[in-house]
Amino acid sequence: MSFTDWTAASGSIFKVKFVGLYQFENIYAQTKLMGASGSEGMAFANTFKYAFAVTIFLNIFGLLLALVFNLPFKFKGFIRSAFFIPCIFSALIICFTFSAIFYPGGPFDRFLTAVGMSDFIRPWLTDRSINIYVISAINIWMFLGFTATIYLAGLKSIPGELKEATRIDGANAWQNFRHITLPLIAPAVTISMVLSLVGSLKVFDLPYLLSGNQAYVINSLVYFQMGNQLYAYGTAISLVLFIIVCLLAFPLLKVLRKNEVQL
Structure with a gap:
């Protein structure tokens, strides 16, 4: 259909012409004509900005939150559930809530004033x-x-004796994370990065x-x-959009899979 002149004026689908x-x-x-000020240019620019911001920061904060969740502390299950709850709600509920929060003169503006x-x-x-940010x-x-849960599943799959062995060998926390934890959660990184990239590129509901x-x-x-x-x-x-998703997602998937290691 994208290679035709199909519009409402075409009448029957059989009357469209190949163009x-x-x-x-x-x-x-x-x-090209309208640039960033036109609807087409703005749409493409905003989509890439949105995808970059969501993919990068969602995975950074998700991994940091998973590392915190993996620590022993009280009420761990309750706190995990509290962070997971937002992705269960309908996007419509989330949008109505934040529309009220960010409304001119709303709670967020009053907080900044205070x-x-x-x-x-x-x-x-x-x-x-x-607004796109x-x-x-x-x-x-x-x-x-949700992202933290994916990373937490990867962290839970790392044998405890492996971390203990690195501590005995004198590795500090950063060395343990860099050379043991990060390589072994690479499959979780792959899943989360690809899901967040594809999902953010084809976003519609929130904007x-x-x-x-x-x-x-x-x-x-x-x-x-x-x-x-039209x-x-x-x-x-x-x-x-489908072509853009493929051109970005498949190379990313290939690159990330190269970094995966198995015990």
């Missing part, structure tokens, strides 16, 4: 220069417990529900083009 790469040329032309930081108050969800932070908070058309991502563009009954153009954008 080759016209839709893809149109995507390129619109992105601590003497009123100069930093911004329209968090409507300012196009920062705010939404990225909400995504990281939402799936932090749309939190900011509408103020934080365009690629799937937002698909949604609005389909809503405008079916072929929307399908072409969706196919471009």
Whole structure:
């Protein structure tokens, strides 16, 4: 369908015409012509910013949280559950909650005012220069417990006697983590990195529900083009997104698998 002129005006699906790469040329032309200020350019730029921020910081914080969860302390099970709960809730509930928190004059703005930081108050969800980063932070908070659980499963698979042997040999905590823990949890790193990259590239719900058309991502563009009954153009954008996901996910998967080791 992305190689046709399919629109609502085409009538029957059998009346569409083959137009080759016209839709893809149109995507390129619109992105190049409008740049970052146009909807196409903004959608691609925001998607890459979002994917980079979520993939990197979600995995860093998730690993750090898993290391904390792996320590012996009281109420460990309760705290793990508390961090895991957000990813169970519907994205709609999460978005309504944070829309209320970041609403102008809402709890977050009042908190900044109370601590003497009123100069930093911004329209968090409507300012196009920062809203994609705010939404990225909400995504990281939402799936932090899930990511930590993946890393915790990897940490639990490391034999305790192996760590004890390294301590006897005089390795400090950093050396233990660098040469024992990190290589042995490499499969968990692979799973978490690929899942977070693919999920963040094809995101739609959080940007749309939190900011509408103020934080365009690629799937937002698909949604609005389909809503405008430009079916072929929307399908072409969706196919471009599929190609982007493949071009980024498969090389990442290959690179990360090279670092995996087995006991």
